[in-house]
Amino acid sequence: MTGIVRIAPATAGDVAALCALDVPLVKRDRQEAIVRESVRDGTAFAAWDGDALAGYVTWDLGFFARPFVRLLAVARTHRRRGIGAALLRRVEEAALETARARALLPELFVSTEGINAGMQALLARAGYAPSGSIDNVNEPGNPELVYHRLLDEGSGPAS
Ligand SMILES: CC(C)(COP(=O)(O)OP(=O)(O)OC[C@H]1O[C@@H](n2cnc3c(N)ncnc32)[C@H](O)[C@@H]1OP(=O)(O)O)[C@@H](O)C(=O)NCCC(=O)NCCS
Secondary structure, eight states, rough: TTTTEEEEEOOOGGGGHHHHSOOOSSSSHHHHHHHHHHHHHHHHHEEETEEEEEEEEEEEEEEETEEEEEEEEEEETTTTSSSSHHHHHHHHHHHHHHHHHHHHHHEEEEEEETOOOHHHHHHHHTTTTEEEEEESSTTOOOEEEEEEEETTTOOOOOO
């Protein structure tokens, strides 16, 4: 990743920019609700290239009460520069801190569509292992694939 991208907690003032990112992840109103909730809870991080939003990530403890990445998006203009992987690492740090504070297992779950080869490649490279799949949440033939990684303080996530 180039040195000019900065990752910081997202604020209420960033919500409009985050939701305007050119990434069709989920329906717009759902995306906005998730982003607002995550910003409120301090579980959203934004990547900035100068004044331009390069990407963002949100997470929560809503997957069987385990840390789970809800949205991860990088602007088309900024892809393949390591920003998605860097945002994921930032969530791993936050999940590790939460695990320490609440005596939880240090781990992180992520899911992506079966047709999303790029995200699957990112996750494999970052040390995530397949953790099952869910039918019927996407269109037929496109299962939601769940990935999992144990976060070991001694061995930082793959770069
Ligand atoms: C998936 C996404 C977040 C990746 O972000 P990114 O910043 O481009 O990813 P990175 O540059 O950190 O990629 C790290 C590694 O992951 C793999 N990877 C990422 N995108 C890839 C792609 N489209 N095809 C193949 N491999 C890919 C590569 O190994 C890459 O390393 P390399 O560029 O040195 O080969 C981005 O494409 C995106 O926002 N997509 C739309 C939204 C989405 O799919 N979100 C994930 C759903 S949970």
